[in-house]
Amino acid sequence: MVQTIKTRSQVPLDSRDLETCQRVFDKLSADYGIAKDGDEAERMASIIIELYRQGVRDPDHLQSMVEAARGLFETSER
Numbered sequence: 266m267v268q269t270i271k272t273r274s275q276v277p278l279d280s281r282d283l284e285t286c287q288r289v290f291d292k293l294s295a296d297y298g299i300a301k302d303g304d305e306a307e308r309m310a311s312i313i314i315e316l317y318r319q320g321v322r323d324p325d326h327l328q329s330m331v332e333a334a335r336g337l338f339e340t341s342e343r
Contacts, residue, residue, distance in 0.1 A: 286313050
């Protein structure tokens with residue numbers, strides 16, 4: 266019998282996973298003034314979920330990777 270091995274990306278996110286992703290999304294949205302109902306927010310949310318599914322679990326690391334992916338680099342005024 267062939268056994269299917271599920272990778273982390275195939276396992277549904279639970280409420281703790283979603284809370285972490287939501288916190289990162291909310292922080293980035295607030296920090297960069299991104300409207301939560303716009304196209305940029307949708308792209309950012311997709312990146313957050315994909316990175317999380319790939320194993321990026323630390324919120325600070327997740328945030329910095331999303332910033333890099335979207336070109337949202339920290340400015341001197343922050």
